[in-house]
Amino acid sequence: MLKRTKIVKLLAEDKELPEVLVKGWVRTKRDAKDFSFIEVNDGSCLKNIQIIANSNLPNYSDVKKITTGSSVAVSGALVASQGGSQKFEIVAGKFEIYSLAPDDFPLQKKKHTDEFLRSIAHLRPRTNKYGAAFRIRSQLSYAVHKFFQERGFKYVHTPIITGSDCEGAGEMFQVTTLDLNNLPRTKDGKVDYSKDFFGKEAHLTVSGQLNGEMYATALGDIYTFGPTFRAENSNTPRHAAEFWMIEPEMAFADINDDMDLAEDMVRFCVRDVMENCADDLELFEKYVDPTLKTTLATIMDSDFARITYTEAIEIMQKSGKKFEYKPEYGVDLQTEHERFLAEEYFKKPVIVRDYPKEIKAFYMKLNPDGKTVAAMDVLVPRIGELIGGSQREDDYQKLVKRIEENGMKEEDYDWYLDSRRYGSVPHAGFGLGFERMMMLVTGIANIRDVIPFPRTPNSVNF
RNA sequence: UCCGACUUAGCUCAGUGGUAGAGCAAUCGGCUGUUAACCGAUUGGUCGCUGGUUCGAGCCCAGCAGUCGGAGCCA
Numbered sequence: 001m002l003k004r005t006k007i008v009k010l011l012a013e014d015k016e017l018p019e020v021l022v023k024g025w026v027r028t029k030r031d032a033k034d035f036s037f038i039e040v041n042d043g044s045c046l047k048n049i050q051i052i053a054n055s056n057l058p059n060y061s062d063v064k065k066i067t068t069g070s071s072v073a074v075s076g077a078l079v080a081s082q083g084g085s086q087k088f089e090i091v092a093g094k095f096e097i098y099s100l101a102p103d104d105f106p107l108q109k110k111k112h113t114d115e116f117l118r119s120i121a122h123l124r125p126r127t128n129k130y131g132a133a134f135r136i137r138s139q140l141s142y143a144v145h146k147f148f149q150e151r152g153f154k155y156v157h158t159p160i161i162t163g164s165d166c167e168g169a170g171e172m173f174q175v176t177t178l179d180l181n182n183l184p185r186t187k188d189g190k191v192d193y194s195k196d197f198f199g200k201e202a203h204l205t206v207s208g209q210l211n212g213e214m215y216a217t218a219l220g221d222i223y224t225f226g227p228t229f230r231a232e233n234s235n236t237p238r239h240a241a242e243f244w245m246i247e248p249e250m251a252f253a254d255i256n257d258d259m260d261l262a263e264d265m266v267r268f269c270v271r272d273v274m275e276n277c278a279d280d281l282e283l284f285e286k287y288v289d290p291t292l293k294t295t296l297a298t299i300m301d302s303d304f305a306r307i308t309y310t311e312a313i314e315i316m317q318k319s320g321k322k323f324e325y326k327p328e329y330g331v332d333l334q335t336e337h338e339r340f341l342a343e344e345y346f347k348k349p350v351i352v353r354d355y356p357k358e359i360k361a362f363y364m365k366l367n368p369d370g371k372t373v374a375a376m377d378v379l380v381p382r383i384g385e386l387i388g389g390s391q392r393e394d395d396y397q398k399l400v401k402r403i404e405e406n407g408m409k410e411e412d413y414d415w416y417l418d419s420r421r422y423g424s425v426p427h428a429g430f431g432l433g434f435e436r437m438m439m440l441v442t443g444i445a446n447i448r449d450v451i452p453f454p455r456t457p458n459s460v461n462f
Numbered sequence: 463u464c465c466g467a468c469u470u471a472g473c474u475c476a477g478u479g480g481u482a483g484a485g486c487a488a489u490c491g492g493c494u495g496u497u498a499a500c501c502g503a504u505u506g507g508u509c510g511c512u513g514g515u516u517c518g519a520g521c522c523c524a525g526c527a528g529u530c531g532g533a534g535c536c537a
Contacts, residue, residue, distance in 0.1 A: 032537050038497050049505065050497080067488095085497050108473065108487050109498050115529070170536065207537090232535055233463055245537060278513030324533085335533075388537065446530095447537095458528085 001073055008045035011088060013295060019079040020090065022049055025126060026070045026101075028109045038065060040072060043125075046132055046279045048417040050081065051091040057095050058078075067127070068109060069101030102158035114449055122462050129287070132280035133442055133450060136273055140441060143272035144246055144434075147265050153221040153248060154450055160227065163200060164412060171231040172203035173241075183415025207431065208247050210363075210416050213392060216249035216427055217419045220274055222247040225434070233457050237446040240381065240435065242455040249429035252278050255374040255391040258428035259351050262378050262387050263304050266349070266437070268298050273441050281442075286409030295381060296441070304378065309333075312341060312352050319345065332359045332375075338384040349380045362402040364390040365426075376430070383439055389430020396420040 001019045010020060024042030031037075034055045039048035051074050053063045067070070076093040083089075106120050107127060117124040124130040145155070161175050164403065177197040184192040193201050208224040215222045226247040248265075250257060274281060274296060281319045285292045307315070316327035316337060321344075325334045333341075333352065341350050353376040354367060364373035378387035399420055403410055410417075438450035447456040453462045 028498070030499055031493085032496070032499095033493060037493085037499085039497080052495085082495055083497065103488050104472075105488095106472070110473080110486060111498080112473070119529095228537075230536070234535060235463085235530095236533085236535090239533085239536070243537065385537070431537060436537060 006047045008042035009258060010049060011047055011347050013078065014208055014257055016080060019075060020078045020448055021073065021075040022090065023073040024071060026066055026068055030283060031065055043131055045390065046128060046283060049088055052089055053095055054420045057092060059095060062097060066097065066101060066454045067101050067103060068107065069105035069107060070097065073098065073118045083307060114446065118448055121182060121329045128283060132283045133444060134452065136277045136280050136442055137450065138440055139273050139276050139295050140269055140422035143269040147268045148223045148248065153223045154219045156212060156215045156222045156224050158224045160205055160210040161202050162205045163198060164203055168208050172206055173229050173231045175202040175204060206230055209429065209431065212247050212249040212429065213419055213427065216251045217425060236455060238436065240447050240451060240454055244434035246432045246434055247429060249427060251425050252429045253428045255353060255376060256430060257431060258389050258391060259306065262389060262430055267300055269437065270296050270441060284442045292443040302348050305346040305348060307350065307352055308354040309352055315345060316340060330356055335384055338379045343381045349378060352377050352379060362406045362408065363392050365393045366398055383436050386431050386436050387432045391428040394424045394426050396424065
């Protein structure tokens with residue numbers, strides 16, 4: 001029996017074939033007097049295969065009823081196309097219709113806005129653009145694993161549900177099985193979480209880092225790659241409530257090793273996608289961001305700029321540029337500052353390090369100057385912060401002091417502090433927002449369009 | 463959450479106080495191997511919701527909702 005061949009493989013053939021079988025979804029149909037051109041896409045690649053359906057097909061009257069969105073199986077000869085736009089086409093010998101899409105199929109043979117397609121996010125992967133985006137997303141995920149696995153990093157599955165109610169990275173979603181309309185109360189009127197599923201408050205993770213550090217101080221080099229949740233009311237094209245984060249952690253490593261790893265990783269992933277998704281990337285260069293190839297070439301061919309936070313402030317002060325937020329030592333870099341550095345000043349990715357300790361997280365290693373911490377952010381054109389990382393404070397006493405300074409409770413971090421009690425070593429890591437890397441690689445401007453089913457404030461559809 | 467813009471046919475939009483429009487899609491028909499094919503015809507509307515001003519509101523005013531953009535928070 002004839003087996004199905006994917007379209008990506010057929011189009012890579014170097015000669016005609018007497019009989020092939022393709023299955024897929026109809027993108028468009030053009031009728032002539034005695035035959036029809038039907039373009040079928042099976043998602044294996046951007047391109048469609050053109051089917052020639054002649055009127056001598058026994059079910060030609062049914063074939064003429066085919067609509068955009070219908071599912072079909074076609075067998076016939078793969079022949080060189082007479083038309084100019086494609087190498088091969090299939091002359092149908094047998095044309096099976098799985099299912100006709102009714103005339104209310106919402107995807108038309110024309111360009112749709114991203115906003116409309118978001119409202120039908122369950123169908124948008126059937127468009128050229130979103131099909132391409134999600135093939136790239138798959139390749140980019142694979143590249144992340146390849147990069148780390150080739151370097152001996154172990155993949156660690158950190159928990160999605162966490163009992164630490166303060167991982168120090170923003171608002172959390174609460175997880176509960178309590179009846180919200182009839183909450184159990186303690187004597188002083190507070191919610192009695194001892195009656196909840198876990199016997200205490202639980203949340204969705206905002207970061208796997210603390211867990212990751214424990215595994216790095218056992219397996220050496222590790223990485224996490226999984227979903228992350230932030231309950232922040234952020235309404236921007238760069239934030240989602242559910243997103244995927246990559247968090248490597250290296251034992252016996254300092255801030256320089258961390259920066260090297262971040263730079264190597266971004267470069268590796270960009271190169272991998274360019275090598276494996278050339279057709280899909282071309283669509284984005286052509287229709288989404290005409291500067292995409294230049295941007296990606298810059299990332300691959302030139303070293304990232306590396307400066308300290310203090311130098312970044314000085315550069316901006318001397319630039320003469322008017323900023324809405326005046327650059328001053330002690331204030332965190334604003335979006336306009338990040339974009340100035342990456343887009344205008346360096347015109348390439350830039351790593352800013354050694355931030356004042358006041359504006360960074362408690363676990364970052366205090367530098368010898370006593371004022372700054374060994375933190376590093378990778379800023380890229382158009383997106384701003386792609387990566388945030390640091391060398392971790394490995395001194396037990398200093399870490400406890402930083403926990404106190406930040407108004408946090410030492411007992412909540414008791415398990416985490418064991419990494420500093422027992423065989424503490426210098427170590428470093430970072431967090432990379434996977435969707436932001438997708439935006440970088442595709443040129444897509446909105447995070448809602450690089451994740452299959454986006455979750456944002458006021459929106460959990462599909 | 464703050465600031466701003468927008469919301470009219472399935473989609474993209476026009477319509478500045480007096481009888482709701484176009485292109486595309488869909489449907490039907492035509493057509494020489496087409497490429498988002500082409501040509502002709504037909505169908506399609508509670509103008510986001512609620513209230514107000516007016517003889518009369520898609521249009522003016524208020525509130526609400528949603529979407530988008532910018533900012534903050536961050537990945």
